[in-house]
Amino acid sequence: MIELTNLSKRYRSARAVDDLSLTVRPGRVTAFLGPNGAGKSTTFRLLLDLDRPDSGTALVNGSRYAALGEPLREVGALLDANGLHGGRSAYHHLLCTAQAGRIPRRRIAEVLGRTGLTDVARRRVGGFSLGMRQRLGIAAALLGDPAVLLLDEPMNGLDPEGIRWIRGLLRDLAGEGRTVFVSSHLMSEMALVADHLVVLGRGRLIADGPLAEFTRDGRSLEDVYLDLADSDFRSN
Numbered sequence: 001m002i003e004l005t006n007l008s009k010r011y012r013s014a015r016a017v018d019d020l021s022l023t024v025r026p027g028r029v030t031a032f033l034g035p036n037g038a039g040k041s042t043t044f045r046l047l048l049d050l051d052r053p054d055s056g057t058a059l060v061n062g063s064r065y066a067a068l069g070e071p072l073r074e075v076g077a078l079l080d081a082n083g084l085h086g087g088r089s090a091y092h093h094l095l096c097t098a099q100a101g102r103i104p105r106r107r108i109a110e111v112l113g114r115t116g117l118t119d120v121a122r123r124r125v126g127g128f129s130l131g132m133r134q135r136l137g138i139a140a141a142l143l144g145d146p147a148v149l150l151l152d153e154p155m156n157g158l159d160p161e162g163i164r165w166i167r168g169l170l171r172d173l174a175g176e177g178r179t180v181f182v183s184s185h186l187m188s189e190m191a192l193v194a195d196h197l198v199v200l201g202r203g204r205l206i207a208d209g210p211l212a213e214f215t216r217d218g219r220s221l222e223d224v225y226l227d228l229a230d231s232d233f234r235s236n
């Protein structure tokens with residue numbers, strides 16, 4: 001479970017997150033949508049204590065990330081798949097993460113298998129395609145078998161087979177009772193995979209509800225989303 005309460009973060013010129021209150025519940029895929037610069041990545045960073053809020057709280061399973069005893073076992077995150085150390089093999093990357101998080105080694109083979117990377121585990125990450133890096137970032141997020149997953153644009157760089165794979169993975173993770181909070185600009189994919197929608201506009205919450213409610217009248221998620229974003233834009 002993720003709970004944001006009156007969360008705000010301002011950078012010099014921009015109000016990145018603006019009085020955001022939101023609960024993201026387990027057992028479903030929650031799509032985190034919003035135009036470029038709406039504050040999605042900032043929200044993820046605040047949840048992971050990679051940045052400090054100006055006010056408000058961001059809690060995972062009732063605690064601030066920094067207060068979690070074994071954070072990798074509670075929250076798995078994919079932020080920027082390009083931020084990996086290119087000289088390491090995929091296995092070594094996961095080994096370092098496992099050691100830092102006091103996670104048993106046997107989990108490495110499990111997550112390599114789950115992300116389809118077993119055959120390339122000994123290859124250097126520097127030679128990986130973006131899609132393979134995304135898979136490795138997801139493998140690292142899954143290493144601690146966490147109940148909460150924060151995935152920032154996990155479909156980036158994946159080929160059609162990879163997109164189908166991640167669709168199944170997200171559904172399975174939610175089916176296992178995890179909280180799956182996933183940002184994306186791919187509306188057609190989110191329409192297939194999400195149970196619940198959260199839409200941000202300029203740091204503020206502009207929609208929060210079950211996907212089925214938004215698309216009840218037969219409109220596509222893309223149309224619904226663009227209307228929401230447009231009315232938010234016009235309101236200021």
Ligand SMILES: Nc1ncnc2c1ncn2[C@@H]1O[C@H](COP(=O)(O)OP(=O)(O)OP(=O)(O)O)[C@@H](O)[C@H]1O
Pocket residue numbers: 011012014015016034035036037038039040041042043
């Ligand atoms: N470290 C930073 N320093 C200054 N401004 C920042 C910083 N990080 C984010 N911002 C600003 O905060 C706002 C929100 O950015 P953020 O990256 O959270 O949006 P986003 O919804 O993730 O966008 P995108 O869909 O493009 O990834 C933007 O105006 C951005 O320029």
